[in-house]
């Protein structure tokens with residue numbers, strides 16, 4: 001992790017999965033590994049699809065129902081994880097390793113609960129939000145690269161963006177022109193980045209343009225020397241060197 005720049009690509013899978021295959025095909029074209037953060041509800045609706053995807057992708061947890069954790073008490077959060085983990089084990093015969101909180105809302109107690117349920121990493125914290133956006137999530141220490149939060153065994157893989165926290169995220173990729181990202185990467189190539197989107201990003205008429213832009217971005221990241229790793233690969237790498 002010291003010498004190479006790392007990019008963690010992920011797709012949050014909830015509600016609508018119409019565009020998932022198209023998005024994954026774009027990553028596949030460049031042999032880029034991806035982590036899918038899937039809700040328990042979607043897993044339950046499409047177990048066969050995710051059993052197939054599990055051969056090529058890491059399937060991680062995005063909560064059971066996608067309810068936001070700042071609205072849930074301890075018991076309700078526990079139930080969310082319990083339902084997810086039980087169902088996950090039933091279809092994949094193993095435990096999920098990674099978690100991403102719906103709407104990125106996680107706190108210290110939430111991380112403790114994740115540890116109790118055997119999760120090895122969390123990828124929820126947005127360490128550097130664009131100044132004009134409000135963030136309701138975790139407000140602890142915010143490094144821009146993977147770290148162990150104080151007193152925790154669980155690894156935090158933060159959702160880190162480009163300069164000024166401009167995210168490499170679906171909605172932003174849709175809205176910002178490619179030349180803008182190109183310009184940002186001319187100024188600075190961060191040692192660690194996340195590229196994340198939703199299964200429902202760019203549905204409808206904008207799908208084609210979105211996928212073209214995504215492809216350009218993937219080419220750019222490859223040209224800049226980024227190594228793409230899944231969440232569990234990042235965890236393995238860092239836990240070995242710990």
Ligand SMILES: [Zn+2]
Pocket residue numbers: 012014062066101102103
């Ligand atoms: Zn979500």
